[in-house]
Amino acid sequence: MALTATLSDSAALAADPSVFVRPAGEELQLELLVTGARCAGCLAKIEKGVGALQGVTLARMNLTTGKLAVRWRPGELKPRQIVETLSRLGYPAMPFDPAEAKAQEDVEGRRLALALGVAAFGASNAMMFSVPVWAGLLHQEMGEGVRTLFYWLTAIISAPCALFAGATFFKSAWRSLRAGRANMDVPISIGVLLAIGVSLYETALHGRHAYFDAAVSLLFLLLIGRYLDHKLRASARSAAKDLLALQTVTASRIAQGGAVEATALKDVAAGDRLVVLPGDRMPVDAVIEEGASELDVSLLTGETAPVAAMAGTAVQAGAINLTGRLVVRAIARSEDSAVAAIARLMEAGAQSKSRYVRLADRAAAIYVPTVHSVAALTFVGWMIAGLPLPDAVMRAAAVLIITCPCALGLAVPAVQIVASGRLFRRQVLVKSGAALERLAEIDCVVFDKTGVLTHGRPRLAVADPALVQAAAPLARASRHPLARALAAEAGPGAVADQAHEIAGMGMEGVVEGRRARLGRAAFVGATEAQEAETALWFAFEGEAPRRMDFTDDLRADAGRTIEALKARGLTVQVLSGDVEGAVRRASLGAGVEQYRAGLSPFDKAAAIDALIAAGRRPLMVGDGLNDAAALAKAHVSVAPGAAADASQTAADLVFQGEALWAVVDAIDVARAARRRALENFAFAAAYNLVAAPAAVMGLVTPLIAALAMSGSSLAVTLNALRVNRAGGTGR
Secondary structure, three states: HHHHHHHHHHHHHHHHHHHOEEEEEEEEEEEEEEEOOOOOHHHHHHHHHHHOOEEEEEEEEOOOOOOOEEOOOOOOHHHHHHHHHHHHOOOOOEEEEEHHHHHHHHHHHHHHHHHHHHHHHHHHHHHHHHHHHHHHHOOOOOHHHHHHHHHHHHHHHHHHHHHHHHHHHHHHHHHHHHHHOOOOHHHHHHHHHHHHHHHHHHHHOOOOOOHHHHHHHHHHHHHHHHHHHHHHHHHHOOOOHHHEEEEEEEEEEOOOOOOOOEEHHHHHHOOEEEEOOOEEOOOEEEEEEEEEEEEEOHHHHHHOOEEEOOOOOEEEEOOEEEEOOEEEEOOHHHHHHHHHHHHHHHHHHHHHOOOOOOOHHHHHHHHHHHHHHHHHHHHHHHHHHHOOHHHHHHHHHHHHOOHHHHHHHHEEEEHHHHHHOOOHHHEEEEHHHHHHHHHHOEEEEEOOOOHHEOOOOOOOOOOOOHHHHHHHHHHOOOHHHHHHHHHHHHOOOOEEEEEEEEEEOEEEEEEEEEEEEEOOOOHHHHOOOOOOOOEEEEEEOOOOOOOEEEEOOOOOOHHHHHHHHOOOOOEOOOOOOOOOHHHHHHHHOOOOEEOOOOHHHHHHHHHHHHHOOOOOOOOEEOOOOHHHHHHHHHHHHEEEOOHHHHHHHEEEEEOOHHHHHHOHHHHHHHHHHHHHHHHHHHHHHHHHHHHHHHHHHHHOOHHHHHHHHHHHHHHHHHHHHHHHHHHHOOO
């Protein structure tokens, strides 16, 4: 059924894409799922090609989701032209549907897994015949006939496996060349195809050297990295989905007759009256009409203390109703809520990161045309010199083989695998190699406060033990975060009799035969107009209220971490949604002089945009929903393992445990990895300066070329392992 629907949609799109066009203000918009786009070059090619069409005002491609959004002025463009342009560029398109995008993602994952399995089969089985040949050549014991037979057996296994497993690289290389660019898949593809071609030629002529096993083994190693990268990208695709999951699936709507009915969230319109019970999330942005309560908005704003809400209070989707029953009036549809707006900011952030050009592609842009030009000139030069065609081809092939696309292809992945493994052992999960490269480039660090610099859990500060034990029975009957912290401090015990919660105010009940209250200052009878600290008040009836302050402690190593970051030449600041006093205390306590408080999620994202516009490369460390957009927009981002799902999926790295020092570790390892990768490229360049001329002159035999190729790959791998040496901290 799903396949039928997909084919139907695709057919409809091909016939008349206008049926999928939607109004966007005074313009028209079409959203398409584009397949085959993998790199910054693809993104630029698509956006430039579609953006050049007459009337187009926006062409935004998101590599993470595969979605292309196109806007144009009515009457100046036919929707069919967009699809035809994409087709000419080599990127098939269909109507964007999250379910279809997920299906395409699954197909890609299965294809890579199958290619990896085939390459593993080919590499392992080819060795059964290659190893005896190597041993025979070494001791001069194997005759020409047996050696040729073994080569043909190796070819029967390896060549088909290499051609099948290499399809991913071949297609990517072809798309890159068609776009006038050369990515890392170009030398890999040419190296693999030439190795197979030269090996078949050598085998047919009973030659002594063939490279079938090298070709399929290289593909096996590279496909491991490609498959892992796909899985990590798939994880990143779920960021906006996890964020929107914070909105409820259904809402309790009050019908005209006053009855409450369950309705799908997508059917809730502005003006609808809804019921939100204690413990429920606010389904849409709304204004409270009836009732009073307290709201947990920590994920939205970062403010640790619950917020009082009453008639007339505006509330945002995603906030949790803690205590009282509320009747609210919706002021926006779910797709227009604050949560949906944050999701759109996250998508925009992912879009900007898609433009990042990785080290390997930058190296390939220089390396590939140079080496291939030398090989072509070698062929032409020897043909002019009168060398037979097969010999001229062999010398040109020797240039390409000895200049080592294998080492070039492994230069960065080998380093990133070692670095990612080291960080994993330090409880830091790296989601992609590009994230490590970006992390090595940062020049400033931005921290959220709650849950990052601090533990994000309120703790009772200094208080009279007798007061704590007296208030604990009421605290145990409440779901309020501060009451829970008080109950945790007091330990297990009795619950107050007749305990009941006054929405938005506190708890009332009987403790040891006396009526008592626990909650806000006004509720308990305190005269303090404004509470400067996060606090609870307690009083027995007829007695003076007493106050209990709560604090959110800094992580134990926060100060040491900030000091270490500054020592590495990084500027540090705090962006928080919490109140001024709490942010000031935490920031100055950790050694951060630059901080801003009371920021909304949009303010945080705008602050990151401002840093980037000023030429900075910020690292954002955050954990709440209010940080998700900033995490997506930052040059690179880190989230703790206890962060909201949306923040973890938006972040490039996730660290476990309580130690903030993991951020310093990650930066040190990333910088060390970048140095090792640049050293590998430098080694490849120096090696080629020596090896290429020798190959051009015909001084390199196939055996020497094979040994040199293997040796350079081994050198690259051994250099990558240096990331582990002496802690690999990059100090």
